[in-house]
Amino acid sequence: xxxxxxxxxxxxxxxxxxxxxxxxxxxxxxxxxxxxxxxxxxxxxxxxxxxxxxxxxxxxxxxxxxxxxxxxxxxxxxxxxxxxxxxxxxxxxxxxxxxxxxxxxxxxxxxxxxxxxxxxxxxxxxxxxxxxxxxxxxxxxxxxxxxxxxxxxxxxxxxxxxxxxxxxxxxxxxxxxxxxxxxxxxxxxxxxxxxxxxxxxxxxxxxxxxxxxxxxxxxxxxxxxxxxxxxxxxxxxxx
Amino acid sequence: xxxxxxxxxxxxxxxxxxxxxxxxxxxxxxxxxxxxxxxxxxxxxxxxxxxxxxxxxxxxxxxxxxxxxxxxxxxxxxxxxxxxxxxxxxxxxxxxxxxxxxxxxxxxxxxxxxxxxxxxxxxxxxxxxxxxxxxxxxxxxxxxxxxxxxxxxxxxxxxxxxxxxxxxxxxxxxxxxxxxxxxxxxxxxxxxxxxxxxxxxxxxxxxxxxxxxxxxxxxxxxxxxxxxxxxxxxxxxxxxxxxxxxxxxxxxxxxxxxxxxxxxxxxxxxxxxxxxxxxxxxxxxxxxxxxxxxxxxxxxxxxxxxxxxxxxxxxxxxxxxxxxxxxxxxxxxxxxxxxxxxxxxxxxxxxxxxxxxxxxxxxxxxxxxxxxxxxxxxxxxxxxxxxxxxxxxxxxxxxxxxxxxxxxxxxxxxxxxxxxxxxxxxxxxxxxxxxxxxxxxxxxxxxxxxxxxxxxxxxxxxxxxxxxxxxxxxxxxxxxxxxxxxxxxxxxxxxxxxxxxxxxxxxxxxxxxxxxxxxxxxxxxxxxxxxxxxxxxxxxxxxxxxxxxxxxxxxxxxxxxxxxxxxxxxxxxxxxxxxxxxx
Numbered sequence: 001x002x003x004x005x006x007x008x009x010x011x012x013x014x015x016x017x018x019x020x021x022x023x024x025x026x027x028x029x030x031x032x033x034x035x036x037x038x039x040x041x042x043x044x045x046x047x048x049x050x051x052x053x054x055x056x057x058x059x060x061x062x063x064x065x066x067x068x069x070x071x072x073x074x075x076x077x078x079x080x081x082x083x084x085x086x087x088x089x090x091x092x093x094x095x096x097x098x099x100x101x102x103x104x105x106x107x108x109x110x111x112x113x114x115x116x117x118x119x120x121x122x123x124x125x126x127x128x129x130x131x132x133x134x135x136x137x138x139x140x141x142x143x144x145x146x147x148x149x150x151x152x153x154x155x156x157x158x159x160x161x162x163x164x165x166x167x168x169x170x171x172x173x174x175x176x177x178x179x180x181x182x183x184x185x186x187x188x189x190x191x192x193x194x195x196x197x198x199x200x201x202x203x204x205x206x207x208x209x210x211x212x213x214x215x216x217x218x219x220x221x222x223x224x225x226x227x228x229x230x231x232x233x234x235x236x237x238x239x
Numbered sequence: 240x241x242x243x244x245x246x247x248x249x250x251x252x253x254x255x256x257x258x259x260x261x262x263x264x265x266x267x268x269x270x271x272x273x274x275x276x277x278x279x280x281x282x283x284x285x286x287x288x289x290x291x292x293x294x295x296x297x298x299x300x301x302x303x304x305x306x307x308x309x310x311x312x313x314x315x316x317x318x319x320x321x322x323x324x325x326x327x328x329x330x331x332x333x334x335x336x337x338x339x340x341x342x343x344x345x346x347x348x349x350x351x352x353x354x355x356x357x358x359x360x361x362x363x364x365x366x367x368x369x370x371x372x373x374x375x376x377x378x379x380x381x382x383x384x385x386x387x388x389x390x391x392x393x394x395x396x397x398x399x400x401x402x403x404x405x406x407x408x409x410x411x412x413x414x415x416x417x418x419x420x421x422x423x424x425x426x427x428x429x430x431x432x433x434x435x436x437x438x439x440x441x442x443x444x445x446x447x448x449x450x451x452x453x454x455x456x457x458x459x460x461x462x463x464x465x466x467x468x469x470x471x472x473x474x475x476x477x478x479x480x481x482x483x484x485x486x487x488x489x490x491x492x493x494x495x496x497x498x499x500x501x502x503x504x505x506x507x508x509x510x511x512x513x514x515x516x517x518x519x520x521x522x523x524x525x526x527x528x529x530x531x532x533x534x535x536x537x538x539x540x541x542x543x544x545x546x547x548x549x550x551x552x553x554x555x556x557x558x559x560x561x562x563x564x565x566x567x568x569x570x571x572x573x574x575x576x577x578x579x580x581x582x583x584x585x586x587x588x589x590x591x592x593x594x595x596x597x598x599x600x601x602x603x604x605x606x607x608x609x610x611x612x613x614x615x616x617x618x619x620x621x622x623x624x625x626x627x628x629x630x631x632x633x634x635x636x637x638x639x640x641x642x643x644x645x646x647x648x649x650x651x652x653x654x655x656x657x658x659x660x661x662x663x664x665x666x667x668x669x670x671x672x673x674x675x676x677x678x679x680x681x682x683x684x685x686x687x688x689x690x691x692x693x694x695x696x697x698x699x700x701x702x703x704x705x706x707x708x709x710x711x712x713x714x715x716x717x718x719x720x721x722x723x724x725x726x727x728x729x730x731x732x733x734x735x736x737x738x739x740x741x742x743x744x745x746x747x748x749x750x751x752x753x754x755x756x757x758x759x760x761x762x763x764x765x766x767x768x769x770x771x772x773x774x775x776x777x778x779x780x781x782x783x784x785x786x787x788x789x790x791x792x793x794x795x796x797x798x799x800x801x802x803x804x805x806x807x808x809x810x811x812x813x814x815x816x817x818x819x820x821x822x
Contacts, residue, residue: 010549050354052538054545074356084346088263097259100252101355127263 001026001182002047002151007056009042016042018206019056024184024199026150029177031197031214032186033231038203040186041081044153047184048078060151074102077149081156083140087129091120091139094128098143107146114142117168133160141169145176152176152183158192170196194227202234210234249361253352257369280741284754287761295383305388307492309473314399315481315488316472318406323439326413327432330425331607360531367407367527374403376753391493394512398491401519402484408526409483412533419537421544443467457623457641483526486518590677594685601660602689612657613649613697620645620701624708635709642705643719646698647770650726651763654697655734658690662735662817666742669820679818683810687731694727714795721799725806732809733762739816774798 002024009017017039024030032040045051046058049065049072058065063072089097092111099107115121118138123131131139137160144152154173158166173183174196184201187193200217202210210217217230224230271277352362378400385399386392420428447464455463471477481488489496495503495511496518503510602609623641665672672682699720706716737759743752781794 008549010545010552015549015552048354052542054542054549070356070358073354078350078354080350084350086260086347086351088260088267090263093259093263097252097256098351100248100255101351101357103248103356 001028001061002184003057003059004043004047005057005059007043007046007058008054009039009046009051010054011042016206017046017053020203020206020208022201022208022211024182024201026182027177027180028198029173029183029185029196030199030201031190031193031227032184032201032203033188033190033193034203034209035235037205039206040203041155043203044078044155044184044186047151048076048153049073050078075149076151076153077144077147078153079137079140079144079155079157081159082133083136085128085136085139087127090125090127091115091131092124094139095143095146098146102147104146104148110148111142111146114145117172118142118165119168134162134165137161138165138169145172150181152181154183154185156186156188158187158189166192190228190231191226197227200227202231204235246358246361249357253357253361253365276740283758287754287758291380291757292383295386299384300387302387307389307494309469310385310388311488311492311494312473312478313469314402314491315484316474316477318402318484319477319481320468320472322406322409322413323435325410326417327436329414329417330428330432331611359534363411363531363534364527367404367411367530370407371404373753374400374407378403380753380757389492390508391512394493395491397516398487398489398519401516401523402487402491404523405484405487405519405526408523408530412526412530415530415533415537419533419540421540439471443471446470456637458637460623461641483522486515486522490515490519590675590681591685591688594677594682595688598660598686598689601664602693609657609693612653613693616645616649616653617697617701617704620649621704621708624705639705639709639711639715642701642709644767646701646719646723647726647767650694650698650723651730651766652760654690654694654727655730658693658731661686661690661731663738669742673820679814683732683735683814683817687728687735687810687813691724691727691731694731695724698723698727718795718799722802725799725802728806729766729809730763732806732813734759736809736813736816739813739820773801777801 002022004020004022007017007020008015020039020043032044034040042051046053046065047060049069052066060072061075063075065072085094086097095107095111095115098104099111104110112121115124118141120135120138120142123135128136128139137157141154141157144154152173157169161169170192173185177183177196177198185193185197194214197214199212200210200214201208202217210220214227217227217234218224221230221233224233268277272281352365357365378396381399382392382396385395389395417425417428443464446467447460450467451460451463478485485496490512493508493512495505495508496515499511499514503514505511620642623638623645662672675682677685702716702719702723705711741755743755777798778794781790781797784790785793
């Protein structure tokens, strides 16, 4: 499903991503974790086709972000941290716009279902500039689900969400992956995502420190009782 | 999905999207129509447009008619001159744009349009097309001034609009080419831009001096100078550079293109207009195609540069990120340059000092742009002193009036856009600013202190240089030295108060911004026109009512007190606006 080979990204003088190679199969939820500045967002933006890698190859469903840019974007949804929305569109108009942009036919019923799931239905006619931070996050996630892409990239999606919102999102991620889709979720809330992640992808200073099954990471650090403890143990080893 | 379907669907999506946004804006305007703020803005806009149209059909319609051919030359050549100005400004700007930001303007556009399944060319062209409504309004405003000079006002409107669209394409092409340049190439372009600037300004200055009769007053030099700029834009060289603009410029004045008169009789005006319309569309289409190709070329070049830097980095030829400075190094590096204002800020040692210190860092970052922005008005303000005044006492007074006018004009019109480091820079950070434990008045003082101080520095520096050459009356000099800072404070206070009342993005475009710019220009023009009148009547009043022994003193002190009361009043309005600002 996702093949990354020797990916590197350079910003001015900052070597943000260093030679990473990762393979993620379909139907998997992969937790992308690492300290601030590890290169998580850069990697996700490369996968979404938003920025061009300096070197290396990316293949998502056999599509290359350079050669098949439009087709790749049709199959990948990326939700950034604090997603920017169009303040002059209402919640409903936003969903209509995204559906039209991605060519989603008869989207209304699915849109209503998503709004119900994320408790945004009462805000259907509200303009985006009147929504709270968490509601904006939920709307962006609902837009991503509306497209129903085979690959979903979520960058810090839990930030700003209330506890019921976090639960609804994590449940939806599990359901979505069970349908054969791949989800990469970047987060610092390790305790929250550990339940839903089949794989952990740990990055540190632009390099991959661990990638594999969540159970495998816990086996590597047997003294760790949780993903969070394993994360700290791994970071300590890295130094 | 084939390419044709993708383009068709993309066009339809973007059209619906823009319609939804327009409908929202109209709805918002209608919903807020009863609020005092909306009423005042609407009345101001309607008032301005009415006055403008009235002036266009009364005062301006009585002026001498300009030859359409000259108008056509100015239109095409003037736009090339603007293109050169944009290129020079862009070459010297320090911003680096990533590949998506190069084609989109806002973060939301970047994510949803840039990241959506749209062909990259469509994203680039969508940004160009978004200027269309504002271009239509700008063209209409220009038609109000020029309608008398041309045979067909409709052709004028369409021609100016197409010329402006062509210019927009050219402007974006220039930006993409500069974006594609590496560090060394950009330095070469900067040197080249300096040479071009010196050559153009040198030519205009020398020809102005040559063409103006010796002993003329500064007004004549200015009139001849403007004429020389017009001559320069109409020159053959500029017209060759303006070849993409020629069909639209000819259409604007309903004049046939020289080449087409060989196949179509010159008297068939309508046929010529239709042909020029077609040619203008073809030019815009060709430029749009070139723009999309250049965009891809720019992306590839930037990528090549990035790969080269990565290879250098990996081979150890360059170090990755710069090592942070140690405390000692930081003190050593910042002491000499930051001495003056950081020292003052440390004396203030409080929230105002902290705000000033932040602005000072900002000024240091953009020091070249700020220096250039003030060096040009400094030169222009002092230029009247270079005119020959031997034996003509009147001319010396005129020289001095022109210098003073130049300083006032620069303070009102050029300083605010050059020093956008106040509230206008912080629209996205308003919540943060509001969260600071700082009173409204201290916040406003902190925000205005550095831009006002720099403007005052410019005013005093220019005054001192002018006084050294022209040796004016010392009382006059003292009055100006005290009154000009009041003007600087007034300008920045009103500019920021307007911004806080009607906030907008710093690089926003659109019809609102066009009207806003005109209304802002109107109040500044009124200040420039009314101030001398009020001062004149005040002085006359003092001299006619008071005994001669104290009349001068009262006029001197009273006028200064009056100036500062107005400025402090403007500052109080700013404090009120910040106090009432709704995040």
